[in-house]
Amino acid sequence: xxxxxxxxxxxxxxxxxxxxxxxxxxxxxxxxxxxxxxxxxxxxxxxxxxxxxxxxxxxxxxxxxxxxxxxxxxxxxxxxxxxxxxxxxxxxxxxxxxxxxxxxxxxxxx
Amino acid sequence: xxxxxxxxxxxxxxxxxxxxxxxxxxxxxxxxxxxxxxxxxxxxxxxxxxxxxxxxxxxxxxxxxxxxxxxxxxxxxxxxxxxxxxxxxxxxxxxxxxxxxxxxxxxxxxxxxxxx
Numbered sequence: 718x719x720x721x722x723x724x725x726x727x728x729x730x731x732x733x734x735x736x737x738x739x740x741x742x743x744x745x746x747x748x749x750x751x752x753x754x755x756x757x758x759x760x761x762x763x764x765x766x767x768x769x770x771x772x773x774x775x776x777x778x779x780x781x782x783x784x785x786x787x788x789x790x791x792x793x794x795x796x797x798x799x800x801x802x803x804x805x806x807x808x809x810x811x812x813x814x815x816x817x818x819x820x821x822x823x824x825x826x827x
Numbered sequence: 828x829x830x831x832x833x834x835x836x837x838x839x840x841x842x843x844x845x846x847x848x849x850x851x852x853x854x855x856x857x858x859x860x861x862x863x864x865x866x867x868x869x870x871x872x873x874x875x876x877x878x879x880x881x882x883x884x885x886x887x888x889x890x891x892x893x894x895x896x897x898x899x900x901x902x903x904x905x906x907x908x909x910x911x912x913x914x915x916x917x918x919x920x921x922x923x924x925x926x927x928x929x930x931x932x933x934x935x936x937x938x939x940x941x942x943x
Contacts, residue, residue, distance in 0.1 A: 761934070803867070
C-alpha cells in the first residue's frame with residue numbers, strides 16, 4: 718500500500734486568503750491526482766500530474782508535482798467560499814488501485 | 828455523459844434486513860469500484876470490477892456482496908450489517924484498469940447508509 722500523508726488535516730481561513738495543501742509520500746508515483754469533494758457529493762477530479770516538476774494551473778488553483786514524483790502541492794489564491802470541501806490526493810498506478818491520502822478539510826469563511 | 832448515478836440516495840436499514848445499492852454508468856467504462864467513506868475521512872476502497880469480473884476485494888466482510896450484472900451496472904448487496912457499517916457508499920468508474928494508463932475515476936454522489 719502506498720501511504721500518502723496530507724497536511725494540514727483541517728484548514729479554516731477567511732475569504733481572500735491564500736493557502737497551500739501538501740501531499741507527501743516515501744514512494745515514487747507514476748502520476749498523482751487531486752480531487753475535491755463537496756458535502757453530500759462524490760469526489761470530483763481536479764487535475765492529474767504526470768511529469769516530475771510539472772506545474773498545472775486551474776483558474777486560482779496551482780498544482781505542482783515534485784521533481785522526484787514523491788510529493789505534490791495544491792495552492793489556492795484568493796480563496797472563496799465555493800472552494801470549501803475535502804481535498805484528496807491519490808496516486809495512480811499498480812493494478813489501477815488508488816489509495817487516497819487522509820484528505821484536507823478546507824473551510825473558507827465569507 | 829460523464830455521470831455515474833447511484834440509488835438510493837439515502838437508506839436506513841435494520842441489522843436483519845437485506846438491501847441493495849445500485850450504481851450505473853453509460854460512459855463505456857470497463858472498471859467499476861465501490862468505496863466506503865466515513866465522515867471527514869477519505870474513501871476506502873472495497874471492491875474493483877474489471878470487465879465484469881471481480882478484480883480486487885480489499886478483505887471486505889462477507890455481509891457485503893458485490894455484483895456486476897453487465898458493463899454498465901454495479902450492485903452492492905447488504906445483509907446482516909452492523910451499526911458501524913453506517914457510512915457514505917460511493918461508486919466510481921474508469922475507462923479501464925490497464926496499468927500504464929492514467930485513468931480518471933468518475934464518482935457517483937453516493938448512498939448515505941444508516942444501520943440501526
